[in-house]
Amino acid sequence: MITVAILVTQGFSTYHVSVPLILFGETVTDQQLFARLICAEKPGLVWSEEGTAIQADHGLEVLAQADIVIVPFWGDVRKRPSSPLLDALVKAREAGVQIVGLCLGTFVLAYAGLLDGHMAATHWEYEDDFRELFPSVHLNLNELYVDDSGLTTSAGTAAAMDCCLYIIRQHFGSLVANGIARRMVTPPHREGGQAQYINHHVTQKTADGRINMVLDHLLQNLQEPHDINSLAAYASMSRRTLTRHFTKATGMSVVEWITAARLHRSQELLENMDLPVEQVAEKAGFQSAATFRLQFREKFGVSPREWRKTFRNA
Template identity: 55%
Template sequence: MSVPSVAVVAINHFSPFHFSVPCIIFGDVLPGKKLFNLKICAGEPGTLRSRQGFSIETSIGLEALEEADIVIVPYWRDPAERPNQELLDALVAAYNRGALVVGLCLGTYVLAYAGLLDQRRAGTHWEFEQDFVARYPNVQLDTNALYVEDDRLVTSAGTAAGLDCCLYLVHRVHGRAIANKVARRMVIPPHREGGQAQFIEQPVPLSTRDANVNRLLEYLRNNLDKVHSLDDLADYSLMSRRTFTRHFQKATGMSVGAWLMSERLQRSQELLETTSHSIEAIAEFVGFQSAATLRQHFRSKFNVTPTEWRKTFQSDSPGRYQGHSPRL
């Protein structure tokens, strides 16, 4: 098997972290074993400098994309700025001749500007979801996936998801065993469960412009463990059921059931992160009928189990590996 060639596109105002991820993984990450031929190419003329003062010098231009097996755009500086046409044309040409074209984080925008993602699935950083959807309504944005592949077009979520995506590409080309070796050497998991949903901030509004609804929200937060019917809550608010549901929807933008579910899941996250209570106890504290019900709704919302969430966000000894050191 010939060694695949990888072209990483450098731009001005590049992000040092995003740029370094493919350079590390597709460089000489395993001593004595050449996995890829890495080339750094200038995606635009002029000085290539990060906002932090790092600079890149390369004699290779976009001609590297003409022969690369994998082309990676690790970042883009401004979603509102259209990349230069020469870069966009080079990406389209690389894809048309059979290359794998990759956009990490906001690099997804560059692929979208090139028209490569029309009618295809893609991923990008969750903070830019609304902006991306507004700009590219013909792209099927997956707002949860850490990375997405659709017909040789691979895109990833933000920042550290670039690591997940690049390890996926190593797995895709060289298989699981090699990808696992690369992950061990970098001291990162070869595969992370779940997706962006576990990292997206989705706070339930603490208050509204309706004072009566605000008093009710405070009451509900203090009594999440109880069963709340619409009739009981309407009586508590001194309204008819119909008037109450209309006021609640107008004030919060959510139905009572949806608000309670969001609040209970958010509270369960906090308890999983900050306490040692069992899943059964947490389910009772936040008002789920059973641990099984909590697990069902938690996985449906965040694509991970409560136990997996706790392992991710709770650690008694940060940085300490409980077990044998991985072999390098």
């Protein structure tokens, strides 16, 4: 059996903790594969933010004795965990334990210094916080989970299940992992990654009135071809002045902004209309359906048809 230590903290998220509790428990397989240890900094009853509670029978000393340690949640990404907790994780890592951070649990691993120089994943909404706090970690927001040298981290919420199934597949093979996935009524492996769930906004209003006029013009005419010269003439600016002011106001070049706006428009069309992909490409302003498909997959990690299948309004 594989020993799995699940670390719970005061104010934990019931959902995030329940995923490893169930997947590494005894109810999803016909044979016991895991010895599950519920741990806390102070053993005893630990309360969640939803008002549920869980009994932690073990302290931090067992982390270094486990095969896998899972940190399923962290409540405040700006709050540094206690030194005893971080030291226990470092000690477990030094003992060769696989360390797993689910969703915001990745922050705990990063605070311990375990992720320095490694690739990691976390919830896309906390990208700015993570990059600011941990510049030495290579954050990957394209994947649902990342495994780098025994340090396994996942994106938010539902990706925790994908990550745990990956760990089960890693230790016991696809046959076991697929059987558990069927029992949980979930795909054993989801296509695409976290990129398709990130809310990509394009700047529509800035502090520069002339650039706002250009943005309004572009949004109303995305399906039309545009170039720097025609936009500069429309704004009564030189090409160089438009380029400089546009980048300063939006943080993007003109070409980057137009591409992002067209991709955003295509998302709306895919989700709300039954148009063929070729017509979606045309209405969003792409020169060809092939170009549209290529840029869409590069940005979101899935094809336009897969996007529609996932997000189409009923």
